[in-house]
Amino acid sequence: MRGLEIPHDPNLIVGFDSLDDAGVYRLTDDLAIIQTVDFFTPVVDNPYDFGRIAAANALGDVYAMGGKPVTAMNLVCFPSRSMDLAILRDILRGGMDKLHEAEVTLVGGHSVDDPELKYGLSVTGVIHPCKIVLNSGAVPGDSLILTKPLGTGIINTAIKAGMADEKAIGMVTEQMAALNRRASQLMQEVGVHACTDVTGFGLLGHACEMVQNNSIGIEISYSAVPIFAGSIEFARMGVVPGGAFRNKAFRAAMVEFAAGVPQWAPDILFDPQTSGGLLISTSPEKAKVLLEKLHYTDHREAAIIGEIVAEPKGKISVVE
């Protein structure tokens, strides 16, 4: 979008100039809509699971802002000449089931013929304009919570390499298909300062967005970060997706690793996530309450992974 002029609109609360998860537009004084779109090529072999994951991922940006998704539209790119339509039906059924679980209404969609299969959704949510949770707003002293384990990019690469077993595939599929809905509701109940969802830029990439344009820094303890079983081993074996290297190169100047941090740590902390968890910043007292609630509601691997610091500003430090 660089170089394009975007006309100013006073009702646009969150737009392109911030690094936030979705766009937010004020309709009335007590109602704003959140709009987001995401689609991608298959991350797992099973079409139904791919549909579920794509829907959970598309809904994620609305949950990250504390909103309630209301409607969705399908986006389909399908090679109708070379692929059985039954596959598409399974993908769409997976997406539908996820929307049903999220109590979101499918209102339509659009499909094009494309040699490479892609699926995703555009999602519209609602929120009170005063209750929007941005990725900025964290304050020094805050605890940082991550609600899902990291490593989906690495495990997905291992699946492509034929190195992941059924158990690992099942585990990562269920995590990717899991909605951030409950975690989002709980963070609104407890009250938080900032939130984002961990997706393509990896944990550290999204953490960088939280400190950018803010006079704060973040300290992350790599040993506290929840990680999928097997992903450390895969990282050591060189099953690291290209995205992790790109994420690391892009943010190299902002992230510092303490001496003694093992090589697999940056690989996993920069691993691009599909439908990753929420990264939430709130006071230590509230973080404790929120973490208990998360553990009680199926987010058993949620953990406090670090804290917001006053110095060094605009930097992420990764420590033991």
Add this chain to the structure above:
Amino acid sequence: MIEVDARGFSCPIPVVKTTQALDGHPGKPVIVLVDSEVARENVSRLARSRGYSVKVEQVLDGYRLQLAPAGK
């Protein structure tokens, strides 16, 4: 000399091809040709995790990795 040409392949294929070569020729040095930094990094990780030393040489169309088993 055993040589793996993984140029033109994106990850994880270079790692898969190198794994096959290492498994097929235990204790032997292996040369791997790759054409991206990602493949260079990943093949280096694989080799080191299996106790090989890695020497990277930049060549015209990418990188030439010399993997040597430990102690040789």
